[in-house]
Amino acid sequence: MTEQQKSIIKTLREQNFSYNAIAKAMGVTVATVKSYCQRAGLAGNRKEAFKSQSDTPLELPTFCRCCGKQLIQREKVKHRKFCSDACRVTWWNAHPELVKRRNPHTVKCLCCGKEFTYFGIKQHKFCTHECYIKHRYEGVTCDTETV
Incomplete structure (x- = not known):
């Protein structure tokens, strides 16, 4: 105090x-x-x-x-x-x-395959910006199926 x-x-x-x-x-x-x-x-x-x-x-x-x-x-x-x-x-x-968040969605990252939760209407495909960059420019893709 x-x-x-x-x-x-x-x-x-x-x-x-x-x-x-x-x-x-x-x-x-x-x-x-x-x-x-x-x-x-x-x-x-x-x-x-x-x-x-x-x-x-x-x-x-x-x-x-x-x-x-x-x-x-x-x-x-x-x-x-x-x-x-x-x-x-x-x-x-x-x-x-x-923070009171509404409408949570849980999906798997297209790059690393890690499950993550996002909120809102816009659909997210990657857990972080780094995963987006790896997928976009290096072609890194998760071996498992995406949800």
């Missing part, structure tokens, strides 16, 4: 936000927030804290999933998750397992 994330958690906890709310806003697990708060002495009874405050609800700030910078959400506009396109691309490249 970075120092910036620690300071954000401390600030939000001092404003009496719950572990769940902080975790959701920062994109980390509840266990991470809870353990940090307990180690830093930020754990406590929130019911007593809310009784002493006014009845006006606080709005939870949101933070960029990549760099942790605070985001300003505007009304009637889609909820932002990233501060910039660069942060968005960086985060999605670092988390490819979270």
